[in-house]
Amino acid sequence: MWAREDTGVPRWWHVVLPVVIVTLVGVFQLSYRDAGGWNPPNSWQIFVYASACLALLLRYRHPVAVASVTVVLSATVPVIHPHTVIVDAPSILALYTVARHTDRRTAWTLGAAAAVLLTAGSAWWLPGHLANIRNILPANYIGIAVAVGDSVRANRALLHQAREKAREAERTREEEARRRVRDERIRIARDLHDVVAHHITLVNAQAGVAHHLLDRQPEQARQALAGIKETSRAALDELRATVGLLRQDDDPPQSRQPTPGFAQAGALVDSFVSAGFDVGLTSSGAARPLAGPSDLAAYRILQEALTNAGKHGTQHRAHVDLAYTRNHLELTVTNPARAGHGGAGTGHGLIGMRERAVSSGGSCTAQLRSDGLYEVRAVLPLRTSDATAG
Structure with missing residues (x-):
C-alpha cells in the first residue's frame, strides 16, 4: 500500500x-x-x-x-x-x-x-x-x-x-545476434576443417612420394618436396584468409584475402594431380556462374570430396563430373572404395558438405555404389538471373 x-x-x-x-x-x-x-x-x-x-x-x-x-x-x-x-x-x-x-x-x-x-x-x-x-x-x-x-x-x-x-524486441535482437554468432562460428569451423584436411592430405601424399623416390629418383623426390612447400604455403594462405574473418573492421585491407570460389576449381584439381592423384574432369552444358553462397559451397564440397578420396579411397584416383543444367550445377565426384576400408575420420567432412549445400539452397548426398565407387553428388543453384534467362 x-x-x-x-x-x-x-x-x-x-x-x-x-x-x-x-x-x-x-x-x-x-x-x-x-x-x-x-x-x-x-x-x-x-x-x-x-x-x-x-x-x-x-x-x-x-x-x-x-x-x-x-x-x-x-x-x-x-x-x-x-x-x-x-x-x-x-x-x-x-x-x-x-x-x-x-x-x-x-x-x-x-x-x-x-x-x-x-x-x-x-x-x-x-x-x-x-x-x-x-x-x-x-x-x-x-x-x-x-x-x-x-x-x-x-x-x-x-x-x-x-x-x-x-x-521482447530487445530480447529478440539479442537472441538473433547470438544465433548469428553461433552460425558464423560453425561456418568458420567448417572452413578450417576443409582447409586443414585438404592440404594435410596433399602434404601427406607428397611426403609419401618423396620418401619413396628419395634414393632411386632424387630429382622427382625434390619435385615432391617442392610440392609440399607449395601446398603448405597455400594452406597457410587459406588459413590466414579464414582467420581474417575474425578481424576488426579497422584492420588493414592487405590482411584479408578473398574467399576461394568455384572459378578456382581447376587450380584445386591441379593441386591434387601434383600430389600424385589421378583426377579426371569432365563437363557438360554451358558453364555459368553460381549464386554467391553456392560458389563457395561448390569449391568446398569439391575440395572435401577429393580429400576424402585421398584419405579413404582404395586408389589415388578420382573423377569429377560437372553438369550444368538450366537452373543448377550437378557436381559429382567418384573414387574407388570398398566397405570397411578407410582412414581415420570423424564424419565432420560429410556433415559439412551437406550443411554447405543446404545453406546455399541445394542438396548433397554421399554413398558407396554397387560398382565399387564412392560417390559424392551435390546439386547447387546457379545465379537467379542466369537461371531465369535460360
Missing part, C-alpha cells in the same frame, strides 16, 4: 492527500446552506461523512468494497436534515479508483448502481423531488469519474504493453 509508484512519488501521498481534499470539500458542503448562511454540520452528518472518507484510505487494496461502502453512506446523507450536498466527492474518488484498478465491466456496473442510489438520495431532499433538474447531477459526475478512471487504466495498459513489446 505504501510502495512507490512509477512516478517516483511515495504512494502514501497518493493515498492520503486526495482523502484530505475530499474531506475539506465535504466539510464545506455540509456547512453551506441554500440561503447563503453557514452552520456547523450535526454529529450524524459528521459521522457518516467521516466514515466514508476514512474508508477511502483502503481504496487501493479493496477498491470495489470501498466504493460500495462509500456510495451507500453517501446515499444515506440526504436523510439527515439539513442537507445541501450537491456533488458527492467521496463517491467520485472511490469510483475513479475502481475504474482505474479493475476491469471495465466491473467499473461501469458499479457506476450504474451508484448513479441509481445517489439519484434516489438526491430526490429525497430536493424540492420537487424527481421533477428537480439537479437529480441528473449524480449520473453526470459518476459517469465522468468512471470514464476518466477507465481512460487512465487503458492508457497505463497500453504503456505497459508498449514496454513489454520493447523488452
